[in-house]
Amino acid sequence: MTVALQQLVNGLTVGSFYALIALGYTMVYGIIRLINFAHGDIYAVGAFLGLSTYGLLRLLHVDNPILTTLLGLVVSMGCTGLLGMLVYRVAYRPLLHARLSILISAIGASLTLEYGLFLIYSPSFLVYPHLFDTPGMSLGDISVSGLQIIIFVSGLVLMAALYLIVHRTKIGMAMRALAINQDAARLMGIDVNRVVALTFFLGSTLAAFAGVLTGLYYSQISFLMGFLIGLKAFTAAVLGGIGNIPGAVVGGFLLGVLEGLAAGYFSSRWKDVVAFGILIVILVVRPRGLLGERVVERM
Amino acid sequence: MNLLEVRNLVTAYGSIEALHGISLDVADGEIVALLGANGAGKTTALRTISGLLRPRSGEVWFAGARIDRRPAHDIVRLGLTHVPEGRWIFSLMTVDENLRLGAYAEPRVPQAALDRVFTLFPRLRERRAQVAGTLSGGEQQMLAIARALMTRPRLLLLDEPSMGLAPVLVRLIIQTIAEINRDGTTVLIVEQNASAALRLARRAYVLENGRVALEGPSADLAKNERVRQAYLGVGAPLRAQG
Ligand SMILES: Nc1ncnc2c1ncn2[C@@H]1O[C@H](COP(=O)(O)OP(=O)(O)O)[C@@H](O)[C@H]1O
Numbered sequence A: 001m002t003v004a005l006q007q008l009v010n011g012l013t014v015g016s017f018y019a020l021i022a023l024g025y026t027m028v029y030g031i032i033r034l035i036n037f038a039h040g041d042i043y044a045v046g047a048f049l050g051l052s053t054y055g056l057l058r059l060l061h062v063d064n065p066i067l068t069t070l071l072g073l074v075v076s077m078g079c080t081g082l083l084g085m086l087v088y089r090v091a092y093r094p095l096l097h098a099r100l101s102i103l104i105s106a107i108g109a110s111l112t113l114e115y116g117l118f119l120i121y122s123p124s125f126l127v128y129p130h131l132f133d134t135p136g137m138s139l140g141d142i143s144v145s146g147l148q149i150i151i152f153v154s155g156l157v158l159m160a161a162l163y164l165i166v167h168r169t170k171i172g173m174a175m176r177a178l179a180i181n182q183d184a185a186r187l188m189g190i191d192v193n194r195v196v197a198l199t200f201f202l203g204s205t206l207a208a209f210a211g212v213l214t215g216l217y218y219s220q221i222s223f224l225m226g227f228l229i230g231l232k233a234f235t236a237a238v239l240g241g242i243g244n245i246p247g248a249v250v251g252g253f254l255l256g257v258l259e260g261l262a263a264g265y266f267s268s269r270w271k272d273v274v275a276f277g278i279l280i281v282i283l284v285v286r287p288r289g290l291l292g293e294r295v296v297e298r299m
Numbered sequence B: 001m002n003l004l005e006v007r008n009l010v011t012a013y014g015s016i017e018a019l020h021g022i023s024l025d026v027a028d029g030e031i032v033a034l035l036g037a038n039g040a041g042k043t044t045a046l047r048t049i050s051g052l053l054r055p056r057s058g059e060v061w062f063a064g065a066r067i068d069r070r071p072a073h074d075i076v077r078l079g080l081t082h083v084p085e086g087r088w089i090f091s092l093m094t095v096d097e098n099l100r101l102g103a104y105a106e107p108r109v110p111q112a113a114l115d116r117v118f119t120l121f122p123r124l125r126e127r128r129a130q131v132a133g134t135l136s137g138g139e140q141q142m143l144a145i146a147r148a149l150m151t152r153p154r155l156l157l158l159d160e161p162s163m164g165l166a167p168v169l170v171r172l173i174i175q176t177i178a179e180i181n182r183d184g185t186t187v188l189i190v191e192q193n194a195s196a197a198l199r200l201a202r203r204a205y206v207l208e209n210g211r212v213a214l215e216g217p218s219a220d221l222a223k224n225e226r227v228r229q230a231y232l233g234v235g236a237p238l239r240a241q242g
């Protein structure tokens, strides 16, 4: 039981990362039916930009840990958001009507970002600053670190904020409309390219947020860090029902917890096998994912 | 000067040309009908005018501005709104959200436009909170027109608004279009129901295979032997009416 609870805590932490990244996949898929294979690398760029911001702040002798953390997050999210828009503009927008070419373009964007990080930063692991020791909690044998609580709670807050943007604002209404029928949205005066670009921006900021917190949580980052987690977050999005925002959140947390439990009861070497085995079973039973209904129209 | 002027419009899907150079005019305040068999190019013509399709050549002028190179979302802001074939309502969103999307270009939803829409279609007021996909076919058509009116158009393009509706609803929709026109909105309507369209419109164009085959005042066309046989089902039909 202790193992289960401890792994639940760890799983919810990692699940927060998966969910935040999965939202970017699912939003882009929901509105333009594109799997943005570069999204995992956008997350990696977010982590690196956070690291650069911390380095810069140290040079400027800003050393209040809370201020540093917040600035790192905000700068990284803003810049990564713009980068996401740039990827859309350069790699996807010219090819929106060429389904196969756009797939190649996505792989190209992914490799460009990965090896851009490789060249600009480093081919080896980089160490993230250890900014502050948040007091954790111990409940019996289970320990929850302060950082885990921050990751989980702030992740939930961002997910809720995204949900409110999509369902309560005018731009969110435009996003949902163009997910249903792009030409009909154009006839309402909606500039589809602007709304899609904004979707890339929002998804990329969430990924950058996850990237910076990943750095703080694991203390190290590498230029390839987005590859596997990108695949997993994509899996989480499919698991929840791709195109569906609550589905991405459910899928992310579920995948995180399954992996945690698998690591706890089998071994961390087997965790991916066990977790993905369960995922395959779920998808066989529910091919459209847990919350997916039809292939279209689900934001 | 006409409100809408279309000159030698050529539109193609890939290598297949659907419009081979059509020209038509719509004057301010008119109702003009566009008739033609299935596949004649009526929908293609409307989609090109509203900017959903790029013409290969030719020109479209609206209210003195050339619009054939402008994106669709710009054209609607100029006051030219297209109610597409098949309605294209946002099925998973509420009636209210559909109407608010009609007013997307405006900073806030214009109350006057909303009031007018609910006066024209009282049923939509009752169904404001309902998900649009659960409306009946007639109500969905009303919503498509209502949503277009929320853009406060000067010119309304209507593509087969009576398609698939029971006769009583067809009559209601046609009457409402006449009323919208009386309030000052110019209308270019594509209609399978040629007799209703010729009664509603002052003038009409007949498209055949992507070309304007006939044009003139509705009364003249209604008497034309070719029109009567092909589109009004009088005498031996030349081709099946789609
Ligand atoms: N999306 C499309 N792709 C290829 N050809 C099309 C497409 N839409 C229409 N067409 C062709 O263009 C011609 C005109 O079609 P359309 O404008 O829909 O006619 P109408 O509205 O008068 O029935 C037809 O031959 C039709 O097959």
Ligand SMILES: [Mg+2]
Binding pocket: B042, B043, B044, B085
């Ligand atoms: Mg048609």
